Amino acid sequence: MPGEITLTIDGESVSVPPGTTILEAAQTLGKHIPTICYHEACTANGLCRICVTEVEGGRVLAASCVAQAAEGMKVHTRSERVERSRRTILEMLASAVELGDAPEIEAMLQDYRADAERFPGGERREVPLLDDNPMYVRDYSRCVLCWRCVQVCAEDAQYTYAINFSGRGFETQIATFFDKPLPETTCVFCGQCVGVCPSGALKPKREWLMEQGFKTGEILDMTRGERRKRRNGGAA
């Protein structure tokens, strides 16, 4: 069609409208590029770099979720350089974060023959689980810092702004202002954040209790009447 951009991806030619990202162009060819931070309901932010592709003539690898297709571009989605980069990202993630609830990332580890033990003895991001409300728990040991929860809490869905990044570098974590308990923040417990979490860091409380081995009846007892217990002076 007139006005379209033609590029080649792994040797295959494809024409797309201006503004199309490399990721979307690849999808029209049925090519799968792995993503972690990218989500169809969120603004692409190029944070995790797992979707990088090699563009001929480019100095660095291009994050395909944000890099736009250009006329005559020659893109490689699984070149040696791309593979090595993705593998290293996965190995670094696995060295620091509990990925047991992130089946898609675990599948990527396999696909890229990544060695989860490549960085033995590295410091792991281990933080206590936060259970401060009746609806969902936050287990940031499982957080891959994809930013989706922050995005849907803000302009990508809810306009509530209850959570954001806090800390710097390795200490970076998703948090409320001054680490206040969620009920005391602007949180409306819509759970959009739970809906987009890719790694089980955010989880409905009932699902979490079920994972801990509690039976249905016990879960119902444990998630009801917490307030009444508090009123009677006991710990919840």
Added chain:
Amino acid sequence: MIEPDRIVSTTCPYCGVGCNLQLHIKDDFIYKVTSPFESVVNHGNLCVKGRFGYDFIYHSRRVTTPLIRKTPQVPGSRTQAFDQDEWRQASWDEALNYIADRLVEIYRRDGPQAMAVYCCAKATNEDNYLLQKMYRALFRTNNIDHCTRLCHAGSVVALQMAVGSSAMSNTAAEVIHNDVFIVTGSNTAETHPIIAIQMKAAVEKFGAKLIVVDPRRVEMVNYAALWLPEKPGTDVPVFSAMAHVILNEKLYNQDFISRRTENFADFAASMEKFTPEYAEAISGVDRQLIVQAARMYATAKNAAIYWALGIPEHSHGTDNAMALIHLALLTGHIGRTGTGLNPLRGQNNVQGASDSGAMPWHYPGYMPVDNADIAAKWEQRWNIEAGGLNQVRGLTTTEILSAVSPGSVRSLYIMGENPMMSEPNLNHTRHQMENLEFLVAQDLFLNESGAFADVFLPAASWAEKDGTFTNTDRRVQRVRQALAPRGQSRPDWQILCDLATRIEARLGRPQSAYWSYAHPSEILEEMGSVVPDYAGVKYHRLEDEGLQTPVWDDQHPGTPTLFIESFPRGRAKFHPLEYRPAVEMPDDDYPFILTTGRVLEHWHGGSMTRNSKLDELYPEARMELNPADAARLDIHDGQTVRVSSRRGSVVLRATVTQKTTLGVVFIPFHFVEAAANLLTIDALDPQAKIPEYKACAVRVVPAKESELVKPEVRVVRGRY
């Protein structure tokens, strides 16, 4: 990680948005709810109720066996029995036979006017169709209504008078195509949260301008270009003054008025006195704001109006809605994408229950009961002798209870509603409930109304049955069974078929009206065979996105936008308006105006949410009081107060907040411990018969903590 046994797609049972849910189930336990991101209704977003508030279905207080009262109840001294020890468990056979015997006995003795029924905007289209069919076909009465009377009746009547249809004209998701939109009488962020986030995106991402007209500083005001803080009940002057400005400054759409409307001259004459100065004197809204709002709305390319119950829930609710309709007719902001008259319906299926004929003046499809030709259609469909159906309009929700007396209403069947929380002036409601001769309740819980019953029938919840809901923008969507009914509970449609068969046998009718449906899809097809709007609504067409009514035939794709070519009544009609104040205005004894409504975490009478962990987030009623009023009365945030009207009195804690304006207090109506409807007035709109929930006079005085019915630990919340 939990591997689900199954994931069932269904529709949310809470508000009229109709969000798509996926229930993740393991060992017959819903452990997680998600929503598909490709959903056309909610794009994967949910609110706290939809995502976390389904657990009422497992609550230990849920009744799962038929119950019959141990002590026989007599009119005049009927009592509430909340304790299951006051009931004995019965088999379905015994319970249904008992009901059939008693109802038929009363019908034979006192005739159709002794029979009355409350249908249910929470139940499916099929449930409601069957219940109205049972009462119309068997008991020959039109005393059939449901909570639409308490919610959008004023909007429905006004829209019927003006355009001949009574639903949202446009699709909610079209809000991003508005250049300007008015939100009035709606705390959208709390009551229609998913439409609210689309409204916020319309403002923040798509450059729309929002005008909020509301006596409360609701959350949407944070996104508004203009906020017109009117006194409760002054909608007619405010919106008519906008019409006055549009007429005066010649901002109206003459072409649209000439081609599509009638009665313009009479209407325009009636608007002359509604100057901005006059409206300011009555409403307290700065005249300049009225002028700006009028210009902004009239000069927009595409503008829409969204309203909820702040408009119709007045003794002049029909006039309020009419004032909004006039703005759209004057400017031609209707009949195109991104425009429209959009009453946001409250319940998940209030649109559908109304479509299904759960109303005293209409058969399914809004066909008038007092029309012999139409009655004949239904007589034929239901195998009834010619002239057999009652062609006298029935009593409305509030009228039914008011009519309880010898010679009038003697028996009441309540499916899923809770009038003992939702009616105005509850002390009067209680008195009338006590006077019933026979009461059946069909519900999940022994709520404040069911506790008055002689027989309690345990219904299956929305997750335990098949059916359809019709959402606020007329989209018919599937409800799918995810779990087996708890205990002995049964889906409403099955209960009704079983009961109707027994009643029909006792009445000895020569031909059956037909109750042998194998599946709810057959019930909807029966309705669609007579109701043109639903003619093409078939289950197999609802699998993915549902269909927006009208759907004229099996090929018709549905109707996202109404009135593109014409209005159902042909030309839309302007109606001259006069301002009538609220029935009860503040005075020295009762100096505040009370307005009532909902909060994000709770649903109406609380049968669902107060039996859910949602109650943990918002466990007690709070009265909102403006800081200046609080300072004057020396009331601090969190202090216990007594609020009294001429009808009743409640004790609860105050929240001192800018969310309410000077002279206005707000109480949500979910909490039996401080039931707002003990205070409200049962004055009705003369046309729509809707009560004036949004304005009555109260007095506020400090009270002692010990006077609270059930003191709760204060839950600190930071949300708006």
